Amino acid sequence: MNKDNTPFMNMLESVLVNVWGGNSEQLTKTQLINTRKALSEIRKIYRLRGEDGTPQPSRINFKFKKNRAGYLAAFGEAHAYLSFLHLKNVFSKRPEAIPTPKGKHNELVITSLGAGACVELYGICLYYSQYAQRHLRIILNTVEKERAWTPNRQLVFVKVLKKAFPKIEIDPVEIGVDLRKDTIPELARYYDSLANTDILIIYNVLNEIPVTYTKYVWKNIKFLIDNFKKDVLILIMEPSAGRAEPRIYNIEEKLIYESDLISSSKEETFTFEASPVCIAMNPSEDNLNYRLFGLRIDGEKPNFYNKIKRNHLSCIKKSKSVISPEQIWLQLSLLGRKRGRKGKFLPKDMKNTQQYTLNL
Numbered sequence: 001m002n003k004d005n006t007p008f009m010n011m012l013e014s015v016l017v018n019v020w021g022g023n024s025e026q027l028t029k030t031q032l033i034n035t036r037k038a039l040s041e042i043r044k045i046y047r048l049r050g051e052d053g054t055p056q057p058s059r060i061n062f063k064f065k066k067n068r069a070g071y072l073a074a075f076g077e078a079h080a081y082l083s084f085l086h087l088k089n090v091f092s093k094r095p096e097a098i099p100t101p102k103g104k105h106n107e108l109v110i111t112s113l114g115a116g117a118c119v120e121l122y123g124i125c126l127y128y129s130q131y132a133q134r135h136l137r138i139i140l141n142t143v144e145k146e147r148a149w150t151p152n153r154q155l156v157f158v159k160v161l162k163k164a165f166p167k168i169e170i171d172p173v174e175i176g177v178d179l180r181k182d183t184i185p186e187l188a189r190y191y192d193s194l195a196n197t198d199i200l201i202i203y204n205v206l207n208e209i210p211v212t213y214t215k216y217v218w219k220n221i222k223f224l225i226d227n228f229k230k231d232v233l234i235l236i237m238e239p240s241a242g243r244a245e246p247r248i249y250n251i252e253e254k255l256i257y258e259s260d261l262i263s264s265s266k267e268e269t270f271t272f273e274a275s276p277v278c279i280a281m282n283p284s285e286d287n288l289n290y291r292l293f294g295l296r297i298d299g300e301k302p303n304f305y306n307k308i309k310r311n312h313l314s315c316i317k318k319s320k321s322v323i324s325p326e327q328i329w330l331q332l333s334l335l336g337r338k339r340g341r342k343g344k345f346l347p348k349d350m351k352n353t354q355q356y357t358l359n360l
């Protein structure tokens with residue numbers, strides 16, 4: 001393991017190699033040069049947003065390896081840590097809003113819209129692993145239109161998360177939909193998994209969807225939030241650039257109207273200076289950030305940043321049900337019934353279950 005890297009960067013390199021189609025732990029010189037070029041191009045697209053003849057972020061085609069590699073190299077490490085800082089921010093304002101894992105497997109259900117490689121799950125695992133020593137099972141609903149991310153995302157689970165958090169098991173549910181369309185029939189196929197969501201993550205996706213599609217994006221999000229069975233923590237993190245505002249604010253305002261706001265900011269600078277969210281560049285060939293940003297290889301050095309500006313929001317969507325899920329389970333147990341996988345009510349095996357009595 002490269003001792004000069006942060007835990008996340010130690011493992012991200014093999015994911016970058018996977019994006020380029022290799023299977024070693026280290027980028028070859030050609031892959032490194034191509035990653036550096038790609039990360040500069042992606043940064044330019046997010047910075048200029050259509051000015052100077054650059055394409056809009058909505059035109060980035062993540063089917064292409066160079067765009068996936070460039071995105072992960074440019075923003076992967078910061079995005080992996082942002083969700084940790086986001087949860088800490090929620091805890092400082094409303095500690096009870098942090099969902100508690102439940103059930104005999106200590107389960108948490110997370111839904112990510114525009115998941116990409118879902119590196120934001122790293123920060124969520126980091127947060128829960130700091131506060132819970134027990135084994136944790138995360139059911140992860142990834143809502144994503146681009147299938148090319150799938151093998152890269154799986155490698156993030158296997159290479160990054162499993163190694164960094166051996167006590168956390170990830171159980172992914174792949175939901176391939178385009179949020180610009182009416183995807184309700186497709187989302188409904190995953191009803192059970194989506195309706196049990198504890199945390200809904202919307203990271204760096206709204207700004208990629210042109211404002212003309214807001215109506216459909218909202219329709220899909222509304223379907224999700226209306227069907228949540230529990231109180232759900234919603235976390236949004238998007239670029240703070242002025243030109244992205246119309247795409248982000250419209251949905252944020254609608255969400256605020258439907259939920260309890262915890263915190264929001266149009267623009268906040270997140271700095272990654274201290275452990276466990278330290279982004280560092282040590283002058284050593286072992287350090288991936290040094291190879292990406294610190295050396296002059298084949299042209300300009302890309303700038304190195306250990307901070308990022310983001311527009312963010314956190315809120316709680318209260319469940320509509322007046323009866324808590326726990327009360328429903330108790331009631332079903334009293335009736336000797338259980339809910340089957342497809343939603344049917346089935347007889348429950350009463351031999352091995354606790355017997356409840358009604359005190360009338």
Ligand SMILES: C[S@@+](CC[C@H](N)C(=O)[O-])C[C@H]1O[C@@H](n2cnc3c(N)ncnc32)[C@H](O)[C@@H]1O
Pocket residue numbers: 062071079113114115116117118119120143144145146149177178179180203204205208209
């Ligand atoms: C910039 S990446 C963000 C990935 C990850 N959430 C993060 O923060 O690092 C945006 C992702 O959203 C996906 N996306 C963009 N528009 C989408 C849409 N209309 N429906 C579903 N996914 C979409 C893209 O394919 C891409 O993977």
